[in-house]
Amino acid sequence: MIVIDNVSKHFSGIRAVDGCSFRIAKGRITGLIGPNGAGKTTLFNIVAGFIRADTGRVLLEGKDVTGQPPHRLFHRGLVRTFQIPQEFSRMTLIENLMVVPAGQSGERLLATWLRPGRVAAEERRVREKAEEVIDFLQLGHVARELAGNLSGGQKKLLELGRTMMTDAKVVLLDEPGAGVNRTLLAKLCESIRRLNEERGYTFCIIEHDMDVITRLCDPVVVMAQGRVLTEGSMNHVRSNEAVLDAYFGGGAAARGDDTP
Amino acid sequence: MLDVLQLLIYGVVLGSILTLGAIGVSMVFGILRFAHFAHGDMMTLGAYFGLVFVVGLEISPLAALPLAMGLTAGVAVLIDQTIYRRLRRTAPVILLISSFGMALALRSVIQLIWGPNSQVFQSGIQIPHRVFGLIIKPDHVWIVAGAVVLVIGLHLFLTRTKMGKAMRAMSDNVDLALVTGIPAERVVMGTWVLGGAMAAAAGVFLGMDTRLHPTIGWGVLLPVFAAAILGGIGKPYGAIAGGMVIGIAMELSTLFLEPTYKPAVAFAIMVAMLVVRPSGLFGGRT
Numbered sequence: 206m207i208v209i210d211n212v213s214k215h216f217s218g219i220r221a222v223d224g225c226s227f228r229i230a231k232g233r234i235t236g237l238i239g240p241n242g243a244g245k246t247t248l249f250n251i252v253a254g255f256i257r258a259d260t261g262r263v264l265l266e267g268k269d270v271t272g273q274p275p276h277r278l279f280h281r282g283l284v285r286t287f288q289i290p291q292e293f294s295r296m297t298l299i300e301n302l303m304v305v306p307a308g309q310s311g312e313r314l315l316a317t318w319l320r321p322g323r324v325a326a327e328e329r330r331v332r333e334k335a336e337e338v339i340d341f342l343q344l345g346h347v348a349r350e351l352a353g354n355l356s357g358g359q360k361k362l363l364e365l366g367r368t369m370m371t372d373a374k375v376v377l378l379d380e381p382g383a384g385v386n387r388t389l390l391a392k393l394c395e396s397i398r399r400l401n402e403e404r405g406y407t408f409c410i411i412e413h414d415m416d417v418i419t420r421l422c423d424p425v426v427v428m429a430q431g432r433v434l435t436e437g438s439m440n441h442v443r444s445n446e447a448v449l450d451a452y453f454g455g456g457a458a459a460r461g462d463d464t465p
Numbered sequence: 466m467l468d469v470l471q472l473l474i475y476g477v478v479l480g481s482i483l484t485l486g487a488i489g490v491s492m493v494f495g496i497l498r499f500a501h502f503a504h505g506d507m508m509t510l511g512a513y514f515g516l517v518f519v520v521g522l523e524i525s526p527l528a529a530l531p532l533a534m535g536l537t538a539g540v541a542v543l544i545d546q547t548i549y550r551r552l553r554r555t556a557p558v559i560l561l562i563s564s565f566g567m568a569l570a571l572r573s574v575i576q577l578i579w580g581p582n583s584q585v586f587q588s589g590i591q592i593p594h595r596v597f598g599l600i601i602k603p604d605h606v607w608i609v610a611g612a613v614v615l616v617i618g619l620h621l622f623l624t625r626t627k628m629g630k631a632m633r634a635m636s637d638n639v640d641l642a643l644v645t646g647i648p649a650e651r652v653v654m655g656t657w658v659l660g661g662a663m664a665a666a667a668g669v670f671l672g673m674d675t676r677l678h679p680t681i682g683w684g685v686l687l688p689v690f691a692a693a694i695l696g697g698i699g700k701p702y703g704a705i706a707g708g709m710v711i712g713i714a715m716e717l718s719t720l721f722l723e724p725t726y727k728p729a730v731a732f733a734i735m736v737a738m739l740v741v742r743p744s745g746l747f748g749g750r751t
Contacts, residue, residue, distance in 0.1 A: 279646040293637040304630040307646050324626060
C-alpha cells in the first residue's frame with residue numbers, strides 16, 4: 206500500500222529520520238513504536254506531505270507521491286490524524302464532519318443560488334453520512350456540541366470520524382491513545398478494528414501504549430534514532446535484543462511487563 | 466423617555482448598516498488575515514451602482530439593491546484576483562497597505578465617474594409614520610427589514626451549504642482546513658462575493674438613509690471596524706451583535722455629547738474592547 210524507501214530528514218544537524226525503509230501492507234494494522242525522539246512523527250509528517258524529506262521516496266499504491274502537498278494526498282485516500290487533536294472549534298461536531306467530503310455542489314457559490322434543491326439534497330446525504338459516523342463512534346449525545354467543548358478523548362474520536370467521512374484507504378494515526386481514559390481507549394481500539402475488518406481500511410499507528418499495539422497491530426515496526434531497528438509480530442519484536450536495549454530498557458520484557 | 470426610544474430606533478437603523486459592513490470586514494479578516502481598508506469605499510461603490518439602476522431603470526432603491534450587490538460582488542472578486550491575490554504570500558501588512566491604496570483608488574474613480582457632489586436616490590419628502598409619538602421613516606423600516614433578511618440569508622448559507630461551512634472552517638483553523646482538502650481559492654472568492662454584496666447593501670442603505678457622497682463609506686469605516694472588533698474579528702455572527710451595539714451606542718451618545726462625536730464613541734468602544742477583551746464580546750465562541 207505504502208512503501209517508504211530510504212527516507213531521511215535532518216533538522217539543523219540532527220538526523221530525525223535516517224535512511225528509513227518499510228512497508229505499510231494493505232489491509233493490515235501496522236504498529237510503529239520506538240522511544241521518544243525516534244523519528245516516528247517526523248516520518249508520518251513526511252509520508253502525509255507535511256514536510257519534505259531530504260532524500261528517499263514514498264510510494265502510495267505503487268505511485269511516487271514524494272513531496273506532494275497534504276490536501277492532494279488527502280484526496281488520494283491518505284489521511285492522517287494528529288497527536289494533538291485538531292478541530293474547527295467554533296463549529297459543531299456534526300458540522301466538523303460535514304465539511305470534509307469534497308466536491309459537493311454546495312461548494313460552488315452559484316449553485317447555492319441556482320440549484321438550491323440539488324444542494325439541499327446533497328446536504329441531506331452528507332448529513333446522513335455524518336450521523337452514521339457519529340453513531341459508529343457512539344458520539345450521538347454530543348453531535349450538536351461545539352467541537353471546542355469536547356473532551357480530549359472525544360476529539361480523538363472526531364479525528365477518526367473525519368477519516369471516515371472520506372474515502373480513506375490508508376489512515377495514519379499519531380498516538381490515538383495518548384490522554385484518553387481506559388474506557389474510551391477500548392472504544393477507540395474497537396472502532397479501529399471494525400474499520401479495518403468491516404471497511405478494509407489500512408492503518409499505521411504510532412502508539413506508546415503497548416496494550417493497544419499488542420491488541421491491534423501486526424506487524425510492528427520498531428524505530429530508534431531515525432532508523433528501523435526491526436519489524437515483525439509483537440512476539441518477535443519483544444524478543445529482539447536491539448529492541449530491548451533501545452526501548453524496553455533491558456529487563457522489562459523478561460519480567461513480562463507490557464508497558465515499558 | 467421618548468427621546469431615548471427615538472434614538473434607539475435610529476441606533477437600530479445605523480446598527481443594521483454597520484452590521485452589513487462589519488460582516489464583510491470580519492469574514493475577510495477571518496479568512497485572509499488582513500484588515501480590509503477599502504471596505505468603506507466598496508460600500509460607496511455599491512451605493513453608486515444602486516444609483517445607476519435607480520436612475521437608469523427608474524426603479525426603487527430596494528429593487529436596485531440585488532443588482533448593486535451582484536455588481537459590487539463582481540468588482541470585489543476582480544480586485545482580489547488582480548491585486549490582492551498576488552500579495553497574499555507576502556506579509557499581511559503589505560495587503561493592509563495595498564487595501565488602503567485601493568480605498569483611495571476606488572474613491573477617486575467614483576469621483577471621476579459620478580462627481581464630487583451629493584446626490585440622492587429619490588428627491589422629495591417622505592412622510593414619516595408616527596407611532597406613539599415616535600417618528601419612523603418608511604426608509605428606516607425598509608433598511609432594518611432588508612438587513613434582517615440578508616442576515617438570515619447569510620446564516621442559512623453559513624450553516625446549510627458546504628461553502629458556508631468551509632468558510633467558517635477556514636477562519637477557524639486554516640491548517641486543518643487545508644489538510645482536509647477544503648478548496649482554499651474557492652473559499653477566498655466566495656468570501657469576496659459575500660463581503661462585496663453585503664458592503665453594497667450597506668452602501669445602498671446608507672444612501673437611502675442620508676444622501677450619496679463619494680466619502681459616505683469611508684466615513685463609516687471606523688464604526689464598521691469597531692463593530693467587527695467588538696464581535697470578535699473573524700466571526701461573522703459576532704459582527705452582527707457588534708454592529709447593533711456600536712450603532713445604538715453611537716446614537717444614544719447624542720443624549721449627552723455633540724453628534725459630531727459619534728465616531729469618537731465608536732472609536733472609544735473599539736479601544737476599550739481591544740484593551741479589555743481583544744477576542745471580542747463572546748470570547749472564543751460563536
